[in-house]
Amino acid sequence: MAPQSDITLQINLSPGDISYANLTVPELVRLHRSAVREVVGVVDVCKPGRTKAVDPEVRFPEPTFSERVEKIIAIAEGLKSQGVLDRLVVLRPGNEIHELCKKKYLRNLVSHTHDWSGCALTAYLSAFEVVDTKYLLHYDADMLLYQAPGREDWSVTAKRWIESPPAGEEKEFVVAASPRHSPPFVPQGSPEDLPERVCGVPTRPVPGGWLDNWFSTRCFLIHRPRLFETLPLLRGRVLIEHLARVALRKSWPLSPEVMMHHAIGRAQKGRRLLLGDQDVWLLHPAQKPAEYLALLPAIMDSIRRGVVPEGQRGYANIALSLWQEFLAKEVPAAQALPGKG
Numbered sequence: 001m002a003p004q005s006d007i008t009l010q011i012n013l014s015p016g017d018i019s020y021a022n023l024t025v026p027e028l029v030r031l032h033r034s035a036v037r038e039v040v041g042v043v044d045v046c047k048p049g050r051t052k053a054v055d056p057e058v059r060f061p062e063p064t065f066s067e068r069v070e071k072i073i074a075i076a077e078g079l080k081s082q083g084v085l086d087r088l089v090v091l092r093p094g095n096e097i098h099e100l101c102k103k104k105y106l107r108n109l110v111s112h113t114h115d116w117s118g119c120a121l122t123a124y125l126s127a128f129e130v131v132d133t134k135y136l137l138h139y140d141a142d143m144l145l146y147q148a149p150g151r152e153d154w155s156v157t158a159k160r161w162i163e164s165p166p167a168g169e170e171k172e173f174v175v176a177a178s179p180r181h182s183p184p185f186v187p188q189g190s191p192e193d194l195p196e197r198v199c200g201v202p203t204r205p206v207p208g209g210w211l212d213n214w215f216s217t218r219c220f221l222i223h224r225p226r227l228f229e230t231l232p233l234l235r236g237r238v239l240i241e242h243l244a245r246v247a248l249r250k251s252w253p254l255s256p257e258v259m260m261h262h263a264i265g266r267a268q269k270g271r272r273l274l275l276g277d278q279d280v281w282l283l284h285p286a287q288k289p290a291e292y293l294a295l296l297p298a299i300m301d302s303i304r305r306g307v308v309p310e311g312q313r314g315y316a317n318i319a320l321s322l323w324q325e326f327l328a329k330e331v332p333a334a335q336a337l338p339g340k341g
Contacts, residue, residue: 005037007221008131011085012123013076015068017141019293021075026084027300028139035153040090041085042322043076044123045069046093048114052251053097059118060238089130091123101125106253107234109242116251124217124256128224135159137221142288144318145219146183146303148279154179156222157208162223166207175230175264176215176222177273180281185314188278197272197314201261204220209276213265217257219282220259220272230264238262283308286317298327 009032011025029039039207047060079085091097093113101122102108113122127138137155139145147154158177165172182196194203195210203210215222234242238259245252264270285292299318302308309326312319 002035002037005035005239006134007036007137007159008038008133008135009033009036009038009205010040010042010127010131011141012042012044012120012121012127012138013141014123015065016070017144018068018071018075019288020276020296021072021141022079023296023300024141024144025079026082028143028145029084031145031147032137032153032155036137038086038131040087040089040127040131041076041079041281042123042127042130042309043073043088043090044113044120046091046098046113046122048072048118048141049112051112051116051118052249053116054114054118056118066198078125089112089126091126091235097126097129100129101309103234104129105231107232107239109234109239109246110253110255115253115255117255119255121253121256128222128227131224134224135221136224138217139219140217143219144181144283144284144285144300144303146281146283147179148306151277151279154277154280155274157277158221158273158275161208161275169206173268173270174209174211174223174273175226175270176220177217177275178220178282179275179317180278181274182283183281183308190278194314195275196316201265206273208273210274211271212274213261213271215257215260215272217262219257226270227264230268230270233259233263235263236267238267252262271293282316283312284317284327285320289320292318292320295320295323295327299323302327 009029011028013021047056047065048054050056073090076085076088080088097105102110105125129137162174162177165174180195185197186192201212201214203212231287238254242252242254309322311322
């Protein structure tokens with residue numbers, strides 16, 4: 001723990017994380033512990049509301065949902081007792097923080113705790129409120145991170161860039177930062193180098209990485225005071241779209257990523273820094289079948305060494321079939337990622 005740090009590490013947990021939280025959360029904390037003041041687990045145990053896409057009685061039936069709630073709380077409490085987490089915030093239905101977030105971020109126009117697809121909404125917003133440091137370093141509990149041994153914590157690197165941007169970049173309103181989305185696929189500095197092979201939004205190269213206007217909720221470092229300057233999130237185009245979706249009974253609420261993209265990235269020209277350093281990158285399991293869970297310890301061990309299947313490079317989501325084939329063979333320790341060019 002770094003008592004003087006102005007960064008808090010915060011990890012989202014929910015009943016969907018039961019199968020792997022005891023593996024992934026300690027690893028994320030291990031990689032960041034020395035750089036952060038505190039580690040906070042936000043445990044979302046609210047059942048998603050009914051939307052056009054989600055019938056909670058079918059997707060989250062009782063008593064199974066309540067049983068899973070108790071399991072994830074027990075796992076989180078265990079992580080706290082082991083010293084992995086310093087503090088727990090359990091988001092239950094009726095917690096006052098839901099009302100605070102709906103008023104501060106959403107103009108009191110959203111009653112749901114989750115978005116139209118059943119994914120978290122107020123769990124992400126509440127994380128901004130339950131810490132008191134300038135920076136919030138957030139991860140979803142399923143994220144996998146490679147950070148080279150001995151490398152400066154990526155959040156510290158990003159914070160320094162945000163607070164002292166390179167000459168010529170001072171005009172940019174940089175609100176957040178993230179590592180590369182995927183293992184690098186060409187040498188650093190190559191013209192073809194990008195955070196991933198296909199980027200969802202345009203990126204602009206800058207010294208140290210790239211800038212874009214997407215704010216992924218999978219992993220981010222966010223400057224909380226700058227975020228607060230942009231509120232509420234329901235404004236401009238996203239407010240109009242929200243009201244239209246409600247009136248037409250279409251799928252709503254929108255996801256926090258879409259809200260932030262339009263309200264911060266488009267309307268207010270806020271930017272996210274994506275670090276170009278190839279010594280730190282992310283991977284994400286889009287699906288988590290039994291086969292993935294069985295391989296997860298081996299996948300994590302390989303990632304610790306910076307070793308991945310060739311076909312995984314440049315792609316943010318785990319390609320399970322590649323990992324199955326890759327891990328079935330002996331992985332030479334020397335098979336590393338592309339070097340810096």
